[in-house]
Amino acid sequence: MKLSVIGTGYVGAVHAACMAVIGHEVLGVDTDAAKIAELTQGRPPFYEPGLAELLNRTVRSGRLNFTTSFAEAAAFSDTHFVCVGTPQQPGSLAADLRFLDAAVDALTAEAEGPCLVVGKSTVPVGTAERLANRLRDRDGNGAHEHPEIAWNPEFLREGFAVKDTLTPARLVVGVRSPSADRTLRKVYRPMVNAGVPFISTDPATAELLKVASNAFLATKISFINTMAELCEASGADVVTLANALGEDPRIGHPFLSAGLGFGGSCLPKDIRALSARAEELGVREAVTFLRQIDEINLRQRQRTVDLARTLLGGAFAGRNVAVLGAAFKPDSDDVRDSPALAVAAEIHREGAHVRVHDPEALANARLVHPELDYAATVHDVCDGADIVLHLTEWDLYRGLDPRTLVRLVHAPIVVDARNTLDPVEWRAAGWTVRALGRQA
Numbered sequence: 001m002k003l004s005v006i007g008t009g010y011v012g013a014v015h016a017a018c019m020a021v022i023g024h025e026v027l028g029v030d031t032d033a034a035k036i037a038e039l040t041q042g043r044p045p046f047y048e049p050g051l052a053e054l055l056n057r058t059v060r061s062g063r064l065n066f067t068t069s070f071a072e073a074a075a076f077s078d079t080h081f082v083c084v085g086t087p088q089q090p091g092s093l094a095a096d097l098r099f100l101d102a103a104v105d106a107l108t109a110e111a112e113g114p115c116l117v118v119g120k121s122t123v124p125v126g127t128a129e130r131l132a133n134r135l136r137d138r139d140g141n142g143a144h145e146h147p148e149i150a151w152n153p154e155f156l157r158e159g160f161a162v163k164d165t166l167t168p169a170r171l172v173v174g175v176r177s178p179s180a181d182r183t184l185r186k187v188y189r190p191m192v193n194a195g196v197p198f199i200s201t202d203p204a205t206a207e208l209l210k211v212a213s214n215a216f217l218a219t220k221i222s223f224i225n226t227m228a229e230l231c232e233a234s235g236a237d238v239v240t241l242a243n244a245l246g247e248d249p250r251i252g253h254p255f256l257s258a259g260l261g262f263g264g265s266c267l268p269k270d271i272r273a274l275s276a277r278a279e280e281l282g283v284r285e286a287v288t289f290l291r292q293i294d295e296i297n298l299r300q301r302q303r304t305v306d307l308a309r310t311l312l313g314g315a316f317a318g319r320n321v322a323v324l325g326a327a328f329k330p331d332s333d334d335v336r337d338s339p340a341l342a343v344a345a346e347i348h349r350e351g352a353h354v355r356v357h358d359p360e361a362l363a364n365a366r367l368v369h370p371e372l373d374y375a376a377t378v379h380d381v382c383d384g385a386d387i388v389l390h391l392t393e394w395d396l397y398r399g400l401d402p403r404t405l406v407r408l409v410h411a412p413i414v415v416d417a418r419n420t421l422d423p424v425e426w427r428a429a430g431w432t433v434r435a436l437g438r439q440a
């Protein structure tokens with residue numbers, strides 16, 4: 001099949017490459033000419049394990065091409081995936097749908113025959129219907145066939161984007177016609193044949209499912225972080241508690257890692273947008289708990305800052321603070337709403353000298369927080385530190401030798417805000433170890 005993919009951010013770039021891998025001819029479209037120039041060379045504009053190799057291969061095979069022209073996309077294909085960003089609106093909890101509206105308008109203005117526009121962006125429930133009405137209003141009734149709108153939410157995680165796209169847990173399509181259903185089954189045939197569940201529903205259910213999925217994951221994380229606070233207050237241990245909870249198959253292990261909480265461009269934004277949408281729909285009370293999920297999450301950042309300050313004797317002024325991790329999670333160079341950087345920036349505001357290390361995210365971190373110091377090696381970041389804060393759980397940090405680091409720092413104090421360092425090993429090497437949800 002010939003497919004166009006509009007928007008070449010995380011979702012779009014990965015979707016385009018994976019659709020080419022499973023045999024389609026794909027045209028990726030973006031208004032950002034610099035990004036398109038990189039992608040045309042087979043280079044991803046961000047760090048994502050496995051993507052560079054995949055892009056390179058599919059671009060060289062000729063099955064994947066890129067353009068900045070919507071006219072070219074409209075002429076190339078009659079099935080278009082829209083993968084543009086829907087960030088939080090400044091000054092509001094709601095999602096900003098301007099990029100989505102602009103992409104759909106630009107594409108459909110060029111489309112001459114009937115076509116299927118498949119949204120993959122995360123949107124407030126009701127967006128597909130709104131877009132369909134908007135096209136009807138624009139084009140008038142009966143003038144010609146309107147583009148059909150379907151929704152096919154994306155569930156990929158950064159860091160596992162290629163794997164999640166090629167072998168998803170499920171495929172969900174929200175369609176208004178049997179022909180849209182048939183088209184999408186054909187797009188995903190290799191995956192469906194391999195046994196991936198294909199759930200076909202209406203657009204509203206598909207849209208809401210995506211946000212429900214992220215809200216559930218966020219709830220799990222804030223739940224375990226609530227337990228972490230209770231553990232600290234009561235002498236219990238959250239890591240053991242979470243392991244035992246996860247053994248119950250009704251609960252499961254994933255997303256029960258207690259610590260600094262969630263960040264990134266999805267979970268925080270999506271629970272806020274869901275609150276805003278619920279309010280618009282007149283069911284504000286139904287989602288009161290989501291505001292608490294958000295608050296519990298943000299409180300972990302403050303708790304980490306407070307713990308570090310206490311360990312330094314009550315003030316940060318003039319102290320050297322080493323921060324391990326800047327990305328919002330490991331295996332990503334993404335620093336959007338990064339809990340690690342939020343903690344680092346707050347400690348800097350309180351007068352400390354903060355030096356940050358991250359294996360992949362330093363360039364992005366520098367752009368957002370130029371006031372912080374950055375170092376290319378763990379050695380440099382820890383050299384002379386009064387305290388070490390472990391804020392993003394890269395494998396690299398799990399493998400550090402605390403006996404080597406103890407000789408570099410000024411004071412051997414570590415806060416493990418991700419609960420992945422081995423406290424026994426670090427204490428044996430002479431460190432004072434504190435972790436969220438665990439005993440001193």
Ligand code: UGA
Binds near residue numbers: 217254260262267
């Ligand atoms: C999330 C969802 O997991 C994807 O299914 C979804 O497609 C994506 O959002 C999206 O909407 O595009 P992502 O933001 O890449 O994916 O990252 P996650 O792996 O979900 O992690 C989110 C945050 O939660 C990270 O800051 C991570 O450190 C934190 N986290 C995760 C915890 O604090 N504890 C855990 O147990 C798990």
